[in-house]
Amino acid sequence: MLRYTHSLNIDLPTLCEFELHEDVDQPSAISPSIRDRPFLFAGACPANPLIMRLEQFTRFDNQEIAALVALSASPRIYPSGHILINDCTCVEHVFLLLEGMAYRYKILPSGKRQILGYLVPGDLFDLQFDPASRPDHSIALLCKSTVVKIPIRRMDHLLSQFPHVERALTVATLLDVAILREWLLNIGQRNAIQKVSHFFCEMMVRLSKVGQVDADGSFDLPVNQMMLADTTGLTSVHINRTLQRLRGLGLIILKHRRLSILNFNHLAAVADFEGSYLRCRTFARGVAYD
Amino acid sequence: MLRYTHSLNIDLPTLCEFELHEDVDQPSAISPSIRDRPFLFAGACPANPLIMRLEQFTRFDNQEIAALVALSASPRIYPSGHILINDCTCVEHVFLLLEGMAYRYKILPSGKRQILGYLVPGDLFDLQFDPASRPDHSIALLCKSTVVKIPIRRMDHLLSQFPHVERALTVATLLDVAILREWLLNIGQRNAIQKVSHFFCEMMVRLSKVGQVDADGSFDLPVNQMMLADTTGLTSVHINRTLQRLRGLGLIILKHRRLSILNFNHLAAVADFEGSYLRCRTFARGVAYD
DNA sequence: CGATTATTTGAAAGGTGTCAAGATAGGTGG
């Protein structure tokens, strides 16, 4: 009876085989857009986002589910901008993000900041830190968020008790690294409009997996243009102009910290987005693996 | 009697506290250069590079050493350019690089390539792939290299038998991810001369840890200018001009696929290189942790 | 030695950054 519904897990595979079109400058040429498939984004179900996320990779039995649910107990709400981990922190906890959003970042002595990644509901972090040494980067909240702080000791205990859960978390960590690699490719090799488009596509896929994307293809994305700049390695002025181009192409609406992707297929074509690195079998450009 | 010498492990901490200098344009202003400390790079000792690398993080007992040495048995030599893993590969082995060098990369449909990282002697890869899904990137050899191909099954067996070794390998993997993050910062936020300088500094530190750097601060770096371009997200033409600037500043000599860093401190200052992300306690800008 | 690959150089175009100012929006207090 602890079982949760997993609508996205079941529905997502049906969203597949979007194709690349050469006429990237003709937004109308591509269909069906994601808007035409409302059943894919059946709204956020009240499920535990951690379970929702990890069940992308495996199936848990009731005991495991119970353990994971217990993990989500006693959450706390922190304000936007709250720093969960910085380079002076001694890492004694892992964090589970239940609601809201967070980001990893690094700052240069010159003051330049690079966003290294975003954390979405259901993300458990950070198993990537070695308790024996200091964090090499920081993590802060993008908006008011609900977070569970879990002592590492307790986490270790749970993982040794449930190797199946440990395996799922390892896979989740591998996925994080795969995202990091894709970002390197994105920042290193794509131009401004592609960088931004690619980021938007990625966030939509990731958020859809945890039920954060509405039926009309819109979702909360509490980033300002400076954040986007530090995410893509561009300046905020150039981000502004790039967003105008994307709006002009009829691909997105971004306001009130909410992004509507009006034509996912076209946006993905612009970005050269190929979602298989997200282990979403369904977003592999025209080919469904397995 | 299986014990190996670990000269670098002992010597490196003495290389410390290089400082930032503001007068970046005056190469002569900085001393002592790394050349003045030959004892740091006492030449490649014949030790097993895997053990050399992992003993940065821990100490092994004789049994563990024996197991690791056994792992290095039956190496094979592959030619330059040989592809060890690509996106069509089914991952059934991990690889241990004993001699030579390799690189991870990703290619866009447009043909643009991004180098994601370099593998040096002593690197064991890739625990980062999930056997259940396809690799999201490829790995190829940079030059003729000696590699051991280890069945995943055998590796798993060894790791479950020696949890201490598993822990060390996990830390090594965490370090790889930390390097990846630093690369994102590098490509996203630094200019051309800093990107190249930073890459050189990182390679020198990493290679010095496995005894690949000579007493005069020079080491094999079998990359051409196109590789450097795809590493830094620049074009090969611009790399060429950037290298000329670095040569003009008297910071490096790069020819015959070999790099000599003439003044490490100065190069690090140019790059804003801060080595603590490499878990080299000694390269933390002026401050030795712990 | 020829043939290929890699490096170097120049000129020109273009993408992106910089600087500065004005407009808009969201929040706060009266």
Add this chain to the structure above:
DNA sequence: CCACCTATCTTGACACCTTTCAAATAATCG
């Protein structure tokens, strides 16, 4: 409900870093 304040977004002009394209030179390899 309005006035104000601050953060954010928008816009323009200009500089410059980096790319592109082309060609010449040098290095490497069989």
